[in-house]
Amino acid sequence: MVNSLRAAILIISDTASVTSESDKAGPLLAKVFSEDGNKAWDVEELCIVPDDVSKIQDVIQSWCDEAQYVNLIVTSGGTGFAQKDHTPEAIGPLIDRHAPGLVPVAGVRKNTLIVTLPGSPKGATENLQAILKLLPHACLQAAGGDSRSLHLGGVKKLEEEAGLSAKHPEALSHRHDHSHSHSHRHGSHDIPRAHTKPADRPSSNDPQAGPTRRYRESPYPMLPVAQAIDLILKHTPLPRPIQAIVDISLVGSVLAEDVAAREAVPAFRASIVDGYAIIVTKPKDSKGVFPVSSVSHAAPGQVESLQAGRVARITTGAPLPPGATSVVMVEDTLLRSMTDDGREENEIEILTNDVVPNENVREVGSDVRAGEVILETGEKITAVGGELGLLASVGRAEVTVFKKPVVGILSTGDEIIPHSRPGPLRHGEVRDSNRPTVMSAVKSWGYEVVDLGIASDTPGALETTLRSALRTVDVIITTGGVSMGELDLLKPTVERSLGGTIHFGRVAMKPGKPSTFATIPFKNNAGNDDVRLVFSLPGNPASAVVTLHLFVLPSLQAASGDKERGLPKVVVVLDEKVMCDEKRAEYQRGTVTAGTDGLLHAVTTGGQRSSRIGSLKAANALLCLPAGGGVVRAGEKIEALLMGQIGSGVI
Secondary structure, three states: OOOOEEEEEEEEOHHHHHOHHHOOHHHHHHHHHHHHOOOOEEEEEEEEEOOOHHHHHHHHHHHHHOOOOOOEEEEEOOOOOOOOOOHHHHHHHHOOEEOOOOOOOEEEEOOEEEEEEOOOHHHHHHHHHHHHHHHHHHHHHHOOOOHHHHOOOHHHHHHHHHOOOOOOHHHHHHHHHHHHHHOOEEOOEEOOOOOOOHHHOOOOOOHHHOHHHOOOOOOOOOEOHHHHHHHHHHHOOOOOEEEEEOOHHHOOOEEOOOEEOOOOEOOOOEEOOOEEEEOOOOOOOOOEEEEEEEEEOOOOOOOOOOOOOOEEEEOOOOEOOOOOOEEEEHHHEEEEEEOOOOOOEEEEEEOOOOOOOOOOEEOOOOOEOOOOEEEOOOOEOOOOOHHHHHHHHOOOOEEEEEOOOOEEEEEEOOOEEOOOOOOOOOOOOEEOOHHHHHHHHHHHOOOOEEEEEEEOOOHHHHHHHHHHHHOOOOEEEEEOOOOOOOOOOHHHHHHHHOOOEEEEOOEOEEOOOOOEEEEEEEEOOOOOEEEEEEEEEOOOHHHHHHHHHHHHHHHHHHHOOOOOOOOOEEEEEEOOOEEOOOOOEEEEEEEEEEOOOOOEEEEEOOOOOOOOHHHHOOOOEEEEEOOOOOEEOOOOEEEEEEOOOOEEOOO
16 A cells, blocks of 8 residues: 555635634544554645635645645535535536535546545544545546556455455445535534435435446336325425515515504595585585685695585595585586686585585595504415505505525536527537526516526536525526436436435326426525425426426425415316326316306317427416326316416307
C-alpha cells in the first residue's frame, strides 16, 4: 500500500472564516486521517473559506490543477439547502467525473478525488470514517494508476489492504449504514435523506451500474389512481398562513381567518334613488309644492340639516340630510320654478301622497353590520370579484390567507431543445412542448410558476438543477426521465443523491403509467423541518397533461387550503363508441358540450396515443373509461373531469 497520498481539508463556513478558533470539524477530520488512515495519508493543507462560490472554486482549482496536485480533497460544510449553502453549486461544475450517491457531491477533477461532507463535526467525521479505508484505491485510480496492477489479487486483496475482512461482513455493513444515515447532515440538523431502509422499499436504478445492471421490470408496484392520489394528499404539507395585501393579487387565495367588518356598510343613511329628501311625519303628508333648500351629492363632506316643509335634491348613494325621513323619486316630481339666474331649482312639486317614512333609504349597516363576519376561513377569493369587493368595502388593507405554493417546471432529456430555437431539428431532437404546456396550465390555476429550463441526461446536471430548485420553489414538476431506460435518471437522483423518498413510481392508468411522486426532506432558512414535493410526469405530452391534472392539481389545492380536490366531475352522454383498456383505467381527451336536451354530451378528440399532443387541441375534459375491456357505446353515460369551460352544441 502506498503511504504517501496527499490529502487536503477545506472547511466552508462563514463563521469559521472570520474566527478560525470556532472550527471544530477541521482538527477532527485531520485526526481521522491520522488515526484511521492506515498510515496512507499526509494532510498537507487545511483551509477555511466562507460559503462563497468563487472562493470555494479558487481553492479547489489551486489544489487540483497545479503540478503538485493533492490526491484527495475533503470539504466540510455548505451542503444543506439553506440559501447560504453553496458547496454543491460551487464544486459540481468543477468535477469531470461524478460519483453520485456517495455523498452530496463527489467525483474526480483531473487526478484528484473530491468528497463533500456535512458541516456538523460529528457527521463529517463519521462519514469520513465510513469511507476512508476505501479511498486510497480510488485515489490511485484517479491519479492514473494501472487498473490491472491495482486489481492483482482480486477483491480479497483489496479488502485486506483496506482493513476490511471478508470474515466480518457485518463491519462493512455497519460502515455502509453510517454512510447513508449521516451523509446528509449539515450543522446541527439532519437534512435530505430517505427515511426508509433500502430493504423495506423498492430502489431505483443505480446509474453507475450501467445498462446491463438496470431493472428489466419496474420495482415499483402498480397503484390504482385513487390510492396514488391518497398518497399525494397524505404527504402534501399543511397550508401555511401568511399576511397578504388586499389587491388583485389575492385572487385565487384561500382565507386563513374569519374576516369581521370593522365598520358598517353603509356607514351613513343613504339614498337609493335620484330624487328629493323629505320629512314625512304622518301618512298622506308628502304631496305638494316645496322649496329646494340644498343639494346632497354622493361625495364626502358636511350636509346641512333639512327643515320641515322643505326638500333637498339628492343623488343615488348620497347621505340623507339630518332630519330627512324619506326620498321621493325624481320621476314623482315636477319643476315648478327656477332661481333668478335660471341655473338651479327653486321649487318642485311632489305628485304623490303615498311616500312613507324610510322609503328609498339605505339604513346604516343594512348591507354589512359592524363586527359581522363577512367571510369565513376556507373561503376562496375568486376572480368574479365579490369577495375582493367585500373586503375593500369594509376597509381591510390586509388579510390572512394560506400561502400558495410556488411551482417549478423542468423538462429533462438530452434530446429536448427549446421550442423557439431557430433552424431545423437535428436527428433525434425533440422540441420542448411539455414545459410551456405545463406552465400555462399551472399558471391558469392561479399559482406562481418558475421556469427551471431543461436538464440533460447526466446525474450531476440533474442533481445540480434539482438542488438549486429546492431553494426557490415548493413543488417541482418534471417531465421525462421516469421510465425504464438507462438514462431515466429522475428516480435514482431523487433517492440516491437527494435523500428523497419515492412514494409511488407506477400507476394503473392510461396514459401516464410511469408517473412518479416523491418528497425530499428540507431545512428552510429558519432551520425548521420542511419538505419539497416532486411530481415526475411522463415525457409524452398527453401523458404529462393528464397526470398534471389528476395528481398535481389536488396537491396544490390542499397545500393552499382550498376545499376543492382536483377537477370538477360531471356525468356526460357519450356520442360515439369507445373501446376500454383491459388492465388500466383510461383518461381520454374529449370535448364536452351542453346539448339542447339539457344534458352534457362528449366526444373524444381523435387518436389517443400518449405522444400525440394534438389530442389536447380543443379538449376541455378527460373522459373516464373503466378498466376491464369491452365497449362503451354511443348514448351511454360516463363520468368526465372538466379541464375547461363547457361550450354549447346542437344535439
